[in-house]
Amino acid sequence: MTTTNGSSPNGTLVKDTAPQDGKPVVELRGAGKSYGNIRALHGVDLSVRPSQVTCVLGDNGAGKSTLIKIISGLHQHTEGEFLVDGEPVRFSTPREALDKGIATVYQDLATVPLMPVWRNFFLGSEMTKGPWPLRRLDIDRMKKTADEELRNMGIVLDDLDQPIGTLSGGQRQCVAIARAVYFGARVLILDEPTAALGVKQSGVVLKYIAAARDRGLGVIFITHNPHHAYMVGDHFSVLRLGTLELSAARSEITLEELTNHMAGGAELAALKHELAQVRGVDVEELPEESDLQVTPAAGGSSASDATR
Amino acid sequence: MTVTQATAPATSPSSPASPAAQRDGRTAQRSLGRRLLARPEVGALIAAVGVYVFFFAAAPAFREASALSTVLYQASVMGIMALPVALLMIGGEFDLSAGVAVTTSALTAAILSFQLSVNVWTGVVVALVVSLAVGAFNGWLLIKTGLPSFLVTLGSFLVLQGANLAVTKIFTSNVASDSISDMDGFDQAKTIFASEFSVGGVNVKITIIYWLVFAAAATWLLLRTKFGNWIFAVGGNKDSARAVGVPVNLTKIALFMGVGAGAWFVGMHLLFSFNTVQSGEGVGNEFLYIIAAVIGGCLLTGGYGSAIGPVIGAFIFGMVSQGIVYANWNPDWFKAFLGVMLLVAALVNLWVRRTATRR
Ligand SMILES: Nc1ncnc2c1ncn2[C@@H]1O[C@H](COP(=O)(O)OP(=O)(O)OP(=O)(O)O)[C@@H](O)[C@H]1O
Ligand SMILES: [Mg+2]
Numbered sequence: 001m002t003t004t005n006g007s008s009p010n011g012t013l014v015k016d017t018a019p020q021d022g023k024p025v026v027e028l029r030g031a032g033k034s035y036g037n038i039r040a041l042h043g044v045d046l047s048v049r050p051s052q053v054t055c056v057l058g059d060n061g062a063g064k065s066t067l068i069k070i071i072s073g074l075h076q077h078t079e080g081e082f083l084v085d086g087e088p089v090r091f092s093t094p095r096e097a098l099d100k101g102i103a104t105v106y107q108d109l110a111t112v113p114l115m116p117v118w119r120n121f122f123l124g125s126e127m128t129k130g131p132w133p134l135r136r137l138d139i140d141r142m143k144k145t146a147d148e149e150l151r152n153m154g155i156v157l158d159d160l161d162q163p164i165g166t167l168s169g170g171q172r173q174c175v176a177i178a179r180a181v182y183f184g185a186r187v188l189i190l191d192e193p194t195a196a197l198g199v200k201q202s203g204v205v206l207k208y209i210a211a212a213r214d215r216g217l218g219v220i221f222i223t224h225n226p227h228h229a230y231m232v233g234d235h236f237s238v239l240r241l242g243t244l245e246l247s248a249a250r251s252e253i254t255l256e257e258l259t260n261h262m263a264g265g266a267e268l269a270a271l272k273h274e275l276a277q278v279r280g281v282d283v284e285e286l287p288e289e290s291d292l293q294v295t296p297a298a299g300g301s302s303a304s305d306a307t308r
Numbered sequence: 309m310t311v312t313q314a315t316a317p318a319t320s321p322s323s324p325a326s327p328a329a330q331r332d333g334r335t336a337q338r339s340l341g342r343r344l345l346a347r348p349e350v351g352a353l354i355a356a357v358g359v360y361v362f363f364f365a366a367a368p369a370f371r372e373a374s375a376l377s378t379v380l381y382q383a384s385v386m387g388i389m390a391l392p393v394a395l396l397m398i399g400g401e402f403d404l405s406a407g408v409a410v411t412t413s414a415l416t417a418a419i420l421s422f423q424l425s426v427n428v429w430t431g432v433v434v435a436l437v438v439s440l441a442v443g444a445f446n447g448w449l450l451i452k453t454g455l456p457s458f459l460v461t462l463g464s465f466l467v468l469q470g471a472n473l474a475v476t477k478i479f480t481s482n483v484a485s486d487s488i489s490d491m492d493g494f495d496q497a498k499t500i501f502a503s504e505f506s507v508g509g510v511n512v513k514i515t516i517i518y519w520l521v522f523a524a525a526a527t528w529l530l531l532r533t534k535f536g537n538w539i540f541a542v543g544g545n546k547d548s549a550r551a552v553g554v555p556v557n558l559t560k561i562a563l564f565m566g567v568g569a570g571a572w573f574v575g576m577h578l579l580f581s582f583n584t585v586q587s588g589e590g591v592g593n594e595f596l597y598i599i600a601a602v603i604g605g606c607l608l609t610g611g612y613g614s615a616i617g618p619v620i621g622a623f624i625f626g627m628v629s630q631g632i633v634y635a636n637w638n639p640d641w642f643k644a645f646l647g648v649m650l651l652v653a654a655l656v657n658l659w660v661r662r663t664a665t666r667r
Contacts, residue, residue, distance in 0.1 A: 074551055095553040110551040112544035114611045115537075123541050124553030126534045136532040179552075 022050040023086065025187055025218045026071055026102070031080035032242075033066050040066040041242045043080065048187055048218035053209055055229040056222045057262050058239035064222045065107050067239070068189050071220070072104040073097035098125070101185030105193050107222075109176040113165025117157060120164045121146040121179050149178040154204050169196040181208055188212050189220045194228055206232055226262045230255040238262065348605030349617035351656035355603070355649065356620050356627070363631035370634040373510045379626040380512075384519035385574060386596055387622030391526050392570040393594075394601035394618040396563045398530070400543035400610030401457035403446060403567045405465040407593030412468050413439045413575030414585040415476055418485035428493040436572045442468070443568025447561030469591060476587035489583040501573075502580040515577055519619070526615035539563065544611025599646065600625055603653035624649060 024047035032042040041063040048054050058064050069075040070082060073091030081088055084100055091097050094104070111120045118139075127138040127145075143160055150157060155174045157167075164172060173196050180188060190209070194202040209219050209232045223229050229236060236253060238246040238261055246253075246261055363370045393406055403409075413435045421431030442464065450460045473483070480486055488494060504513045530536035538559045541549035550556045579585055602608060603624055604617025628645050632638075 072551075093553070093555070094551050095555065098553045104551070106551055108548075110545075110548040112541050112548050112611065114544045114607075115540055119537055119540070123537060123549065126537055128534060135534075136528075137534065137537065139532075 022052075024049050024083075025085060026220075027081075027083040027086075028067075028070070028077075029081040029083070031067075031070060031077045031082055033063075033070060033075060034078045039242060041070075041077075041239075044237075044239070044244050045247065046220075046237060046244075048220055050186070050216050050218050051213055052234040053213050053219040053221055053232045054235045054237065055233035056220060056237050056239060057224070057226065057229060057258075058245075062239040063242040064239055065191055066242075068104060068191055068220060068222060071097065071187075072102060072106075072189055074106075095124070098183065100187075102187040102189065103180040103184030104189040105173075105176045105180045105191060107191040107195075109172055111164045111172055111176060114163050116161045117164050117167070117175060118143045118146040118160040121149070121175060121182075125183055145182070146178075149182050150175065153178050153208070154201060170198060170201060173197060174201060177205060177208065181212060184212070184217060187218045187220070189222075191222045192224065193221075194223060194225065202228065224262075226255065226259045230258055348607075348612060348614045348657070349620055350605070351659075352604045352617055352620040352624070352653060355653055355656060356624050359624055359627050359631070359649070363627060363635065367631055367635035370631055373508070375630065375634055377510050377512055377516075379630045380516045380623070381626075382629055383622040383626030384513065384515040385577065386593070386600060386625055387519045387619055388515065388522060388577075389567075389570045389574050389593070390597045390600035390604075390618040390622050391522055391615060392563070392566040393597040394604065394606050394613055394615060395526060395530070395539060396567055397598070397601050397606045397608070398543050398610060398613040399539045399560060399563045400546065401450065401560060401563065402461060402598065403443075403564060404458065404461040404594050405442070405446065405468050406461075406567050406571060406597055407590040407595075408465055408468040408472060409439060409442055409568065409571035409590070410575045410578065410593065411472050411585060411587065411590035412442065413572045414579040415472055415485055415587060417576065418488055418579055418585050419476065419479050421488055421491055422486045423479060425491075428488055428491050428497050431488075432497060432576060435575065436569070439568040439572035439575070440565050441568070442571075443565035444561055446567075447557075447564035450564075451557045451560060465594070472587045472590075476585075483587050485585045485587070487583040488579075494580070494583075497576070498580040500580075501576045518573070519622075523615050523619045530615055535559070535562070540611055542610075543607075596625065599650050602657075603650060605653075605657050621653075 026046075026048040028044055028046040030043050030045060032044065033040050044063075044067060046054065046056075046067070056064050056067060066075065070077045073094040073096050076090055076092070083089065084102075089096075097104070112123065115123070122142045122145075127142050128135050129138040129141075130136055146160055147157075153174050155171060155178075157171070164175065167175070173193065177190065177193050180190070188209075190205075193205050197205060206228060209221055212219055213232070213234075219232075221229065221232065234250050236246065236248050236250070236258055237244060238258075369375055389406060389410065393403060396403055416438045417428065417431035417435035419431075420426075420434050421428045424430070446457075446461055446464055449455075449464075450457050453460065476483065476485060502514070504511050506512070530539060538549065538554045538556075541554050542556050542559045546556055575585075578589075597618075600621030601613065601618045602621070604614070604619065604621035606613030606617055625646065628649065629639075629642055632642050632645065
């Protein structure tokens with residue numbers, strides 16, 4: 001193990017028992033998406049089951065955001081199938097996904113900078129009170145709820161009325177995550193939620209993911225960080241240039257293998273060679289090409305103590 | 309003090325200024341003045357007081373109650389339209405057809421009632437339908453084409469302007485509609501849209517009351533309802549709003565239809581005040597509405613503003629247009645004065661917003 005920054009003894013937040021295979025809530029079969037003549041995604045299979053965390057990894061531009069935008073209703077797939085509860089669907093707006101209990105933390109956070117924090121938190125799903133012609137926002141309840149949810153994340157804001165644009169990037173990310181956790185009833189999608197976060201808040205986000213999973217939610221967790229992914233993930237999918245390069249259950253892959261896969265395999269070995277010629281760069285810890293022969297289908301963890 | 313905390317961790321619990329554990333201790337409670345300044349309309353209010361004092365000093369006639377009533381009437385006719393235009397602007401769009409749409413609505417009611425010899429209320433209702441349809445069409449076209457609203461509504465502005473003149477000429481062989489003052493229902497409609505009453509010997513037009521009631525309703529809508537939340541969101545960041553489930557298209561179409569409703573109301577007021585409509589009227593007014601909204605602190609790029617702001621903006625407009633007359637100046641100066649006001653207001657707003665949102 002290269003890292004043990006989790007709280008439990010084995011360095012992970014994964015439950016002891018293997019997750020039982022429920023029916024997938026969300027499933028993609030050979031799904032793809034083209035933006036005009038750019039084929040951003042092609043032939044991707046993915047299933048999200050209750051009480052499971054599906055991690056999606058991949059380089060920049062690999063198509064991760066495109067993948068989740070299909071599921072969250074922001075874009076429509078142009079090939080393959082997208083099923084919710086076994087029924088083929090095609091969401092035309094994110095509202096439809098939200099109504100099915102699918103909530104998303106977008107990479108760009110989807111906040112409105114000039115609006116107050118609490119209004120952003122409840123935007124699109126406002127709490128109201130009173131009969132129709134006089135139906136109005138339940139401002140006190142919304143402020144109170146937003147404050148509680150943010151405090152649970154370890155974010156204390158003195159003034160929920162300040163425009164969200166005045167918060168730091170990480171604080172904004174926390175608001176977006178707290179919002180999705182609050183509204184996600186069945187599926188929670190997080191697009192690089194820890195990208196701008198400090199160590200403490202990253203830990204909180206991982207705990208949130210674990211907690212959501214324990215509540216029976218299906219979670220899609222997109223990240224560049226294999227350590228984060230391995231701490232909570234039950235299933236790992238690696239995208240590369242829009243296609244699925246690896247799809248493996250937790251039992252089929254080790255952290256080292258995942259890390260190497262993520263790092264770009266052979267490319268990294270080549271990089272190591274180049275770096276070795278630059279004085280002062282320590283390449284000892286980088287993997288050799290021989291470490292990178294990962295066979296995703298291989299069961300067990302025989303490669304877990306790969307030589308270094 | 310020479311003590312600097314630059315090297316201390318910002319969230320350090322040892323910070324003496326934050327005994328309350330529940331606060332992060334970095335934001336001093338914003339003072340009341342600071343929070344007031346953060347309101348979009350404060351800059352306009354300061355300007356309004358300034359303009360009032362100025363004309364109060366410069367024009368003795370301006371000090372009378374009847375002058376105030378005239379100023380308010382001027383402001384109300386323009387201010388009723390400035391309200392939906394401001395909401396639309398907060399929602400991130402413009403409507404350049406707003407000025408001629410008023411005339412279109414009035415012409416529709418007048419020509420239809422006269423030609424078919426029906427009760428004027430038929431014309432009033434049809435005019436409402438037409439006005440709402442024009443608004444809905446603007447919104448629909450905007451969404452379907454993805455063109456900027458500036459362009460889309462510039463198109464409908466030209467179409468309406470041309471249609472106003474041409475259709476009127478077809479039916480009346482004239483540039484104005486026929487008078488409908490002796491038709492069924494006219495008096496009743498006039499009571500509703502264009503009556504006046506007396507308060508302490510001063511005649512007050514009913515539009516002033518409507519104006520203030522509509523402004524209160526718009527304020528409530530903006531700050532206290534779901535739809536108001538959506539208006540700010542679609543103007544502030546359309547894509548984010550869509551991503552979290554706000555019905556962006558519906559909100560925008562509704563806002564354009566709101567402008568249609570405003571055009572209808574003002575159109576009816578003009579029709580029942582003057583019995584007849586000049587088909588070339590209204591051109592250029594769309595800018596006055598936008599100016600009132602901007603002077604009132606609405607952000608030209610959307611996402612920020614209030615309904616009280618355009619009320620103050622319209623009031624400034626009324627004061628300037630009448631004040632120049634009361635001061636016996638050449639009324640040609642009006643536009644120049646308005647231009648200066650616009651620039652000053654824009655700068656004041658910019659400054660106010662910067663100070664208020666700076667932490
Ligand atoms: N709206 C769009 N129009 C055209 N092409 C797009 C659009 N959105 C994404 N793409 C293209 O699709 C590909 C995948 O983009 P995507 O945003 O899904 O990558 P990603 O895996 O999320 O990357 P990152 O890690 O940087 O977030 C990129 O090549 C990108 O240029
Ligand atoms: Mg992405």
